[in-house]
Amino acid sequence: MIPQDTIVALATASGSGAIAIIRISGADAITIAASVFQSVSGKDITRQKTHTLHLGHIQEDTKIYDQVLLSLFKGTNSYTGENTVEISCHGSVYIQQQIIQLLLRKGCRMANAGEFTLRAFLNGKLDLSQAEAVADLIASDNEASHQIAMQQMRGGFSNEIAKLREELLNFASLIELELDFAEEDVEFADRSQFYELLSRIEFVLKRLIDSFAVGNVIKNGIPVAIVGEPNVGKSTLLNALLNEERAIVSDIAGTTRDTIEDELVINGIGFRFIDTAGIRETEDVVESIGIRKTFEKIEQAQVVVYLFDATQFGIAGSGIRVEIEKIKNQFPLKPLLIIGNKADKLTDAQKLEAVTDIPELLLISAKENSGVETLKDKLMSFVNTGALRNNETIVTNTRHYDSLIKALEEIQKVQFGMHSGIPADLLAIDIRQALYHFGEITGSVSNDELLGNIFANFCIGK
Template identity: 80%
Template sequence: MISQDTIVALASPSGAGAIAVIRISGNDAITIAASVFQSVSGKDLTKQKTHTLHLGHIVDGSKTIDQVLVSIFKGTQSYTGENTIEISCHGSTYIQQQIIQLLLRRGCRMANAGEFTLRSFLNGKMDLSQAEAVADLISSDNEASHQIAMQQMRGGFSNEIAKLREELLNFASLIELELDFAEEDVEFADRTQFNDLLNRIEFVLKRLIDSFAVGNVIKNGIPVAIVGEPNVGKSTLLNALLNEERAIVSEIAGTTRDTIEDELVIGGIGFRFIDTAGIRETKDVVESIGIRKTFEKIEQAQVILYLSPLTPKGGTLTDENIAQVKIDIERILNQFPLKPLVVIGNKRDLLSDEEILNLKSKIPNILLISAKNNEGVDDLKNQLLSFVNTGALRNNETIVTNTRHYDSLLKALDEIQKVKYGLQTNLSSDLMALDIREALYQFGTITGQVTNDELLGNIFANFCIGK
């Protein structure tokens, strides 16, 4: 599947900038670049060492297009595992297009999405899980997702899978050998050691599968719905969390007619806050649509922030007011029992010390804040972080974020459990061998030891051009 032609693409973001980087890769990359490059010192680009920089001009006949820096990476010492040239030119879109069009005329082909990384995988520079981590690294927008992508790109996940696969393969070879001597009824694979290995593989697979719950929210952000009755300060809280005037704040109940979403990174973890329309009985058709959307957003969220002012207009805290809050809390818990719920009492600046003590005695887990004065907002952020198991991140453990990997791990675990059952029930070696082969196959699909053109096409189609 490895193409021998030479490809070119813009490796930096499209549009004007200070500089742009144009990448060329293929057997003829250096030769083609040399045909349009004139070194200021008269050097021949084809005779220069790998990992060197050269100042000169890109020329089209007698026409000079731009002064550039050319980087040379030869053969297996490059990102793609083949001759690669990177041209750093000025960031004018006109200059970029002129250089790319010139290279196309000299024999290059426009690269497909992810084709540089695809060639890196096909040339053995990285396995498939590492290649997929490249895309995750590019799209990472917070510390945690960046940390996970870096660990996977360095081979942390694939090394763990490869080790398990190698150990299982060794036993599989012994099981297969037994099939060749089936008539002699001999056992080459120590069943006790094999059972210990299966237990260890099962333990690791379950840990990796469980990590997906954390990895998925870290990669995509944790959706948090801010809900409550109208005019309790939901929009004010969103603005306080984001430290900007993102939502409209008004004394008029029902001001927020639609959901407003924005993202915030807390402790390296991305959170997507959803400010919803107030929940109340209303005859307003538009507001009713907003309230219906509120419940849809709560369904999509992983954490719910229930916000109440807990103070009526008169400024005194009544038992009736507290009772209503309890009713709202119970309704949310009954409808969404598995979602973490944070009960927040807003406008604490309007409460007396006596009222605060009374309130905490009746709603023990309530978090009192003043969104308007930004009091207690940091406590809320810390509580949100407590819902995310960051222990694996701190301990630099492998965390699965890729749905394809997750699916293969589930299938591998199923096959391993079948092998364990076969071992316990003295199943014949030929039947156990089938399940072992399937488990090895699932391991191989993760790292790319087992693959096909359709799979690679689906994976690399999601990459950006130039990478």
């Protein structure tokens, strides 16, 4: 049910600033705003055209709160699809609160989290996947996540899903019609065309499902664990990657006793680097806890960087190889980058010996910032950004991913049923289920609990 009351909230970030925007939406938005707004030109804003700006004062009786700029959006010509007013006032927290409290006294209520976007969805201005993209756009912190959110908000993903759903719905209608003429044994749906459609839907669904691995990385970043013996330069490497003194560096083994995390954006992709405590045998209780956490962080990471002191390779080469094999055996599915640090102290002969012994080895000097850019290139090689470059649809939402998986299962059941020659009434059941899961994505099928869970994660003014 579409709400009929009028809501208000601060649409800009809380706190002081140059300008703040207070948003009002609902059937009485313009009337309520008119009751507290006095135009400098004496205009009655209830009689003004949509998408117009008006300079004036917010006041109550003779008390003036602020000089403001009022934006007017009438009826369906607004973000929410209902009468909307935005008041741009000075950014004092006191002024913001005074105006909001005044509007509450005049008949507004405080908006719930995401309620403006919820109303946009309920009024047909956005489908559900586009509404969720609004939250992703606000949360985007790198170029890639911003690009995906923009594409989804503009309907790229939902249009693709809606087109497949419409084609499937047309065939489903024909099959349902056949059930009404079951005794006549007629076929209204061309089975060869239906086979082709199902194959095409299966192909698209698999592509979208496969894109989730990339989308999840782009949205949440790639966790990278930096591991190795104590005092080999893990903290120095982290500082070099981040280009700041984020981690404490000293010559004392075991200085890093807890994990340190920070994020770096490389070519639009976020990488979360985790500098861990060194891996070694120790009787120090605190350091032992740090080492245990190291293995926990490796478990959570998608990429592991094993770092060792390249100057010690000639002395401890066998031990280094053992550690590398230990990580490979314990985490066989995780990409492993083997990095020899302090390469600036090696002779050419020593460098050749190390690379010959470990062909995948990358020699760097974190202190001199040598080889760090090559390391970044290696990290980027683990990310498949081809879909992003080709502007293909990429799935980043776990809810969408789950619905796509279920839709694919139902489509495959229909394919199996057609090959097996099962009756049309049984085929129709699986087709309805596939349509249901398509509808879950765009919001054609929804319930109050689902909507509550989605919009609860929005900020109040959106």
